[in-house]
Amino acid sequence: DQQVKQNSPSLSVQEGRISILNCDYTNSMFDYFLWYKKYPAEGPTFLISISSIKDKNEDGRFTVFLNKSAKHLSLHIVPSQPGDSAVYFCAAFDSGGSNYKLTFGKGTLLTVNP
Amino acid sequence: NAGVTQTPKFRVLKTGQSMTLLCAQDMNHEYMYWYRQDPGMGLRLIHYSVGEGTTAKGEVPDGYNVSRLKKQNFLLGLESAAPSQTSVYFCASTEGLIVGGGYEQYFGPGTRLTVT
Numbered sequence: 001d002q003q004v005k006q007n008s009p010s011l012s013v014q015e016g017r018i019s020i021l022n023c024d025y026t027n028s029m030f031d032y033f034l035w036y037k038k039y040p041a042e043g044p045t046f047l048i049s050i051s052s053i054k055d056k057n058e059d060g061r062f063t064v065f066l067n068k069s070a071k072h073l074s075l076h077i078v079p080s081q082p083g084d085s086a087v088y089f090c091a092a093f094d095s096g097g098s099n100y101k102l103t104f105g106k107g108t109l110l111t112v113n114p
Numbered sequence: 115n116a117g118v119t120q121t122p123k124f125r126v127l128k129t130g131q132s133m134t135l136l137c138a139q140d141m142n143h144e145y146m147y148w149y150r151q152d153p154g155m156g157l158r159l160i161h162y163s164v165g166e167g168t169t170a171k172g173e174v175p176d177g178y179n180v181s182r183l184k185k186q187n188f189l190l191g192l193e194s195a196a197p198s199q200t201s202v203y204f205c206a207s208t209e210g211l212i213v214g215g216g217y218e219q220y221f222g223p224g225t226r227l228t229v230t
Contacts, residue, residue, distance in 0.1 A: 043221035100145050106156035
């Protein structure tokens with residue numbers, strides 16, 4: 001039972017355009033969401049997060065949108081750059097727990113073409 | 115600060131051999147985690163620890179054991195390696211809720227393990 005789903009295994013966009021990566025979740029207890037970026041042969045690095053009390057969080061070129069009623073979040077990258085090419089993982093968290101476990105999606109490979 | 119480090123970076127084992135992966139963090143984090151990443155499967159939690167001397171099972175614990183004898187170290191052991199354990203292993207740590215921040219986990223660079 002996959003609680004965090006990234007239904008697009010891959011996405012290809014042109015440099016300078018917008019990249020939109022999507023994530024759906026099923027567990028209504030999740031109240032904090034994170035995006036991680038992973039380059040080949042490196043560990044995942046934290047990118048941006050959002051609490052369920054917000055519907056948008058922005059950090060430079062990266063914006064995460066949360067639609068709680070639809071249990072859906074998306075990561076927007078504007079403008080996309082070739083260096084953004086990586087695997088992006090969506091993760092969710094239930095802050096009511098005591099172990100700070102994250103539940104990850106399977107990832108989306110973003111390729112930004114020059 | 116080195117952050118989260120993992121030893122070794124690469125290892126090849128024969129079926130039935132044993133080994134220990136070492137994770138160390140210098141951020142004084144309370145919580146530590148071991149994940150495995152396989153193609154098309156994302157990051158799956160193997161075991162985790164909520165503090166020195168504690169361990170707990172994650173999503174895919176079978177075939178692995180862990181120990182957290184010191185706060186800064188989290189060891190992952192394979193007693194009898196199997197080809198199904200061929201994977202990339204990541205260690206992560208977190209302080210938990212950071213005032214003004216969030217619940218980010220910080221990851222190590224990974225260990226690529228091949229079992230033949």
